[in-house]
Amino acid sequence: MDARYTRTDFHDGISRYGSSLIDAVVRRAARREGAVRFRVEMLIHDERQLALLPVGVSWHRVGAPTSVAEPLVARRVNALAPDVVFSPMQTMGSFGRCYGLILTLHDLIYYQHRTPPQNLPLPVRLLWRLYHLGYGPQRLLLNRADRVATVSETTAALIRRHRLTRRPVDVVSNAPQAVQAPRDPDRAPDKSLVYMGSFMEYKGVDDLVAAVPLLPGYTLHLLSTITPGRRAELEQALDAARRREGACGGTVVFHGGVSDERYVELLRSATALVTLSRAEGFGLPLAEAMSHGTPVVATDLPIFHEIGGDDGAYLPVDVAEAPATVLAAAVRRLERPDAFAAASRAAARQAERFTWDASADRLLDAAEAVLQARRSVPEQCPPAATTPTAP
Structure with a gap:
C-alpha cells in the first residue's frame, strides 16, 4: 500500500484516507475467510511518516511521489515482488511494472477549478494545470492500472460519464474515525x-x-x-x-x-x-x-x-x-x-453507513480480483530479486 502521501506533521485529507485504510486493511486481511489472505506492506519516502501510520506494518522506502523520477518508480517497486499495489492517488508511476495496480481517483474537481494545491512545488503545480486541461492524460494514467478505486458513488458515476477508464471501478469510501458514542441530542448546543x-x-x-x-x-x-x-x-x-x-x-x-x-x-x-x-x-x-x-x-x-x-x-x-x-x-x-x-x-x-472496515473489505475484494485476473495471463516479467524488508 502506497503510504507516500502521508504527511509528517498532521493529516490532511489524502494522508488520513491512506493511513486509515492501511490500518483497516491490515486488520481485515488477517480475518478473511475463504479468500486470499494478503500480507500488507507499506511504501514510504520519509521515515517521519511512520508517526502517522499504523504501528507494526512492514515498510519500504522509495522515492517521493513528487519526485521527477516518479514515472519510473515501478522499477524500484518491482524489486519488492508485490502481488498488488494500491495507491491512494492516480499519479503513481507505472512504467514497466510487474505487479497488479489499483489507482485512486478521488474527484474531478480540478477540471472545473484548476487552481492546484498551493503546498505543491511550482513545477508540479504547472504540470497539474496542464494535466487538467483535458481528460486525455487522466485516461492514460487510469488505463495503466488493473482497477480504479474512487471514494463515492457520485465520483464513480462521473468517471463512467466521462469515460475516463476502461478498467473496473470500485468504490472504496472515505469514512470518519470510530466514535464511542454520539453526543446527547437533547442537550442544547453552543451557538x-x-x-x-x-x-x-x-x-x-x-x-x-x-x-x-x-x-x-x-x-x-x-x-x-x-x-x-x-x-x-x-x-x-x-x-x-x-x-x-x-x-x-x-x-x-x-x-x-x-x-x-x-x-x-x-x-x-x-x-x-x-x-x-x-x-x-x-x-x-x-x-x-x-x-x-x-x-x-x-x-x-x-x-x-x-x-x-x-x-x-x-x-x-x-x-x-x-x-x-x-x-x-x-x-x-x-x-x-x-x-x-x-x-x-x-x-x-x-x-453509520461509512466505516473503514467496510472500505477495507471492498479494497481487499478488488485486490483479489486483480490477483486472480493476472494469474490467468502468461508471466511477462522475470522473477524479481528479493529485497530485505525495513525494520
Missing part, C-alpha cells in the same frame, strides 16, 4: 458553527463569513491552516458584510489548524458543521460531524446527499437571494430544541 476544509474559491468560505453578521451570538470556527493573504481577504469580506447588514452579528475565529482532539471538542458542542462548497469528491468533514451527532448544513450537491442522506439541510448552489441569508436561516431553524435533536439523531444514523 457555534464549524468549517473544516481549504480556503480555495470554490469552497464558498466567503459566503460563510458573510453570514456571520446575520447570526448574533454565533461563532464561526474556521479550523484549517490559512495563508496570511487569504485570511486578510476573508477579514475584509467580513467587514464588508457587517457594513452591508448594518450589524456586527457574530464572530469569526481563525484557528490556523487544530489537533484532532480540539476538532472533536468543537464538533460535539457546535450547532452545525457548515459548508457552501460547489464541488467535492466525498466531503469527509460532513461524515465526521454526523458520526458525533452534529447536524450539517451544506450545498445541494449530489455528493452531499450521498453522504448526508435525506435528513440533511441542503442549500441551493445558486440562489436568487444571497447565500449568506439562506445559510443563516437554515442555522436558525436548528435553534428549536426539537429540530436540533431530530437532526442530531438522523446525522448519527446516517454516519
Whole structure:
C-alpha cells in the first residue's frame, strides 16, 4: 500500500484516507475467510511518516511521489515482488511494472477549478494545470492500472460519464474515525458553527463569513491552516458584510489548524458543521460531524446527499437571494430544541453507513480480483530479486 502521501506533521485529507485504510486493511486481511489472505506492506519516502501510520506494518522506502523520477518508480517497486499495489492517488508511476495496480481517483474537481494545491512545488503545480486541461492524460494514467478505486458513488458515476477508464471501478469510501458514542441530542448546543476544509474559491468560505453578521451570538470556527493573504481577504469580506447588514452579528475565529482532539471538542458542542462548497469528491468533514451527532448544513450537491442522506439541510448552489441569508436561516431553524435533536439523531444514523472496515473489505475484494485476473495471463516479467524488508 502506497503510504507516500502521508504527511509528517498532521493529516490532511489524502494522508488520513491512506493511513486509515492501511490500518483497516491490515486488520481485515488477517480475518478473511475463504479468500486470499494478503500480507500488507507499506511504501514510504520519509521515515517521519511512520508517526502517522499504523504501528507494526512492514515498510519500504522509495522515492517521493513528487519526485521527477516518479514515472519510473515501478522499477524500484518491482524489486519488492508485490502481488498488488494500491495507491491512494492516480499519479503513481507505472512504467514497466510487474505487479497488479489499483489507482485512486478521488474527484474531478480540478477540471472545473484548476487552481492546484498551493503546498505543491511550482513545477508540479504547472504540470497539474496542464494535466487538467483535458481528460486525455487522466485516461492514460487510469488505463495503466488493473482497477480504479474512487471514494463515492457520485465520483464513480462521473468517471463512467466521462469515460475516463476502461478498467473496473470500485468504490472504496472515505469514512470518519470510530466514535464511542454520539453526543446527547437533547442537550442544547453552543451557538457555534464549524468549517473544516481549504480556503480555495470554490469552497464558498466567503459566503460563510458573510453570514456571520446575520447570526448574533454565533461563532464561526474556521479550523484549517490559512495563508496570511487569504485570511486578510476573508477579514475584509467580513467587514464588508457587517457594513452591508448594518450589524456586527457574530464572530469569526481563525484557528490556523487544530489537533484532532480540539476538532472533536468543537464538533460535539457546535450547532452545525457548515459548508457552501460547489464541488467535492466525498466531503469527509460532513461524515465526521454526523458520526458525533452534529447536524450539517451544506450545498445541494449530489455528493452531499450521498453522504448526508435525506435528513440533511441542503442549500441551493445558486440562489436568487444571497447565500449568506439562506445559510443563516437554515442555522436558525436548528435553534428549536426539537429540530436540533431530530437532526442530531438522523446525522448519527446516517454516519453509520461509512466505516473503514467496510472500505477495507471492498479494497481487499478488488485486490483479489486483480490477483486472480493476472494469474490467468502468461508471466511477462522475470522473477524479481528479493529485497530485505525495513525494520
